[in-house]
Amino acid sequence: MRLGVLLVLAAAMSGCSWLVYDRDNDYLKSEIQPVIVIPEEVAAVSLTQQLPIPAAGKQQKPLPEEFQVPRPAALVIEDEPKEDATSLAQLSQVKLESTLLKDGNGTPILRLNVEFARAWSELGEALKKADFNITDLNRSIGTYYIEISQPGKTEEVGFWAGLFGAEPEAVIQQLQVKLNQARSGVYIAIHEDANNLASDEQAQSILVRIQEQL
Helix, strand or coil, X not given: CHHHHHHHXXXXXXXCCCCCCCCCCHHHHCCCCCCCCCCXXXXXXXXXXXXXXXXXXXXXXXXXXXXXCCCCXXXXXXXXXXXXXXXXXXXXXXXXXXXXXXXXXXXXXXEECCCHHHHHHHHHHHHHHCCCEEEEEEHHHCEEEEEEEEEEEEECCCHHHHHCCCCCEEEEEEEEEEEEEECCEEEEEEECCCCCECCHHHHHHHHHHHHHCC
């Protein structure tokens, strides 16, 4: 009895066609049916094949022996107007002039009479000559990151460091020197961070040191 049950289960699990009818090959026995014709008095419907299959051996265009990858059209680059190139060259030869001003809120700013690219380069050199330590820079947002020691402020020395004769170290402050392009030139301002300006006294002192090196 057990042997008979096991045989039946094994046959069912093997998927034999005598237990479950296999319809995988039914399409081979299918026949082409005529197009449905609807009487005109019932409805005026035009039935056309959406995806017609061409008859074998009736290809209008012979297939290529090797597939050719289509190439894109050549890119045509037009020459830039000479006037623009001349104006840029002339602008680079303009004598650099810097003016220390105050904006509408009384914040000290430094104006340069050159284009942004030259102002960025000149400012970087001026910061180095003025002995500012540049820790980072981001030209896309026109910012130099510098650090300065705050005069008269020192960090307390720890107990053990004091025993070995360590001296107090100056407090280091992180600042940002930002450039902004305007119609009348490039303006330089000093920020404590992305959202806060440095104090007017500190900004004035730093901008004067930068101006002296331009």
